[in-house]
Amino acid sequence: MSTQPTTSQPTLPARPRRGLGRDSMVRIATAVIIIGLWEFFGRQANPLLVAVPTDVLVATWDLAKTGELFAATGQSMLAFGVGFAVAAAIGMLIGVLMGVNRTVEVALDPYINALYSMPLIALVPILMLWVGIGFTAKVIIIALFAVFPVIINTLAGVRNVEKNYLDIGKAFGAGAWMSFCRIVLPSATPYIASGMRLAVSRGIIAMIVAEFLTSIAGLGGLIINYTNQFETAKAFVPVFVLAIIGNVLTAIVRVVEDRLGAWR
Amino acid sequence: MKTLSISGLSKTFVDRQGRTVEALAGFDLDVAAGEFITIVGPSGCGKTTMLRIVQGLEERTAGSVKIDGREITGPGPERGFVFQQYGLLPWLTAARNIAFALDARRVPKAEQKERIRTALETVGLAAFADHYPRQMSGGMQQRIGIARALAVDPAILLLDEPFGALDALTREILQNEMLALSERMAKTIMFVTHSIDEAIMLADRVVVMSARPGRIATIIDIDIPRPRAGRGEEIRESPAFAHHRRQLWEHLMAREVAA
């Protein structure tokens, strides 16, 4: 296909495999230097404010031993999973409806764009008034943050189907439903996948925001609680877990994307 | 077998700025059942447009297209189309591209496998059933497009420069295949080409179109006996072929000079 999704950042081109050994050595060296500097300078600072890597390691072990870390991760991921699924389903549905029906697009387009561009965090306190601070509130906040990139990218994908491909369906007598399932959707898949990747990162931000502002629970809750208790090392642990989760989820979306786009 | 009757066919495109392009202006042609028509003409003269209207892919501005006396209202199962370019869905393998058309035509799954295999064998690509379009050359993709049209087995076959992207050898092989097919299956065929030799080799009648807006400049009856399949060399060297070649050149050159 000649058209690539333009509504999100393109993925970086793969590097040639040649320098792989050297590249990983550079990366390991950089990591060692950063951790080393952090350990060195961290030890000179107020231990109440800064935790050094060795402290964080010990804290990780402590939190893992009590099961606290896993419980919090589970709590966060459950909310994230439900919120993301809701955003994906609703986002694709709205995006498709907007893509195939001009009236729906004209009606919704200004609101979708306005909400996508505004800092949604401003809405969180109001939402809490309406839906409280429980699990449902968290799910709604996550879905709200994640849904817009899915809508916008699905719409773009449905919109940008090549006329040539639609003509093939038409020429051989495919009905509207068949053309939609077997021409429009596959051709929109790369766009939808880009939307999903954006939705993952926005969803994780939403999850933390929700955990900070609502029921102080999950990984966000750990950060708040241990920071308030000046247990800085323990507060760092969920931060690292979040970084890992974010990268793993993005990688999963990318693998699914590659599978579905194997024809390209 | 089906007859095709086109009369007064006109098409004016209007773009978003309201500019108009008159692509076809009064195209008339009666195609007999089982007849092989080839169409030549300067590029941009409306050949693709005419074929797309007959297939039901494009609305006409005026005129009528009748199959066995009945006005067409859109694409129909009695017509198959081979696109000039971009004729395959890139996310489907060769076999699945064909299966897509068979599904659209509601051919039972049980019957599809055999039809796909036969069609791929006809174009010499049986080994490429599981290849994606990007893994094949332009010429191979074009042949898959032909295989797909053959698999749905329509009474009327519309082909838009199907061999345009092929190398000379493949082209000759497929021309011969096309002859064998049309002589065996008695299909009504409209075949657009920019090769004069190909137009003569395949056709019962060659339609020469004038520059835009397209209409018919001349129709030349090809006086070469059938069956022609397997006799390519012999036909190309025959006096009749040379005569038709000269005839066609004169018509096309006259247009060019006048234009």
Ligand SMILES: Nc1ncnc2c1ncn2[C@@H]1O[C@H](COP(=O)(O)OP(=O)(O)O)[C@@H](O)[C@H]1O
């Ligand atoms: N969708 C379209 N919109 C506007 N103009 C078009 C469109 N399709 C074809 N044309 C114009 O109509 C004329 C005939 O085109 P076409 O039928 O493709 O010619 P040919 O196949 O003989 O080369 C050309 O001038 C072309 O630019």
Ligand SMILES: [Mg+2]
């Ligand atoms: Mg053309």
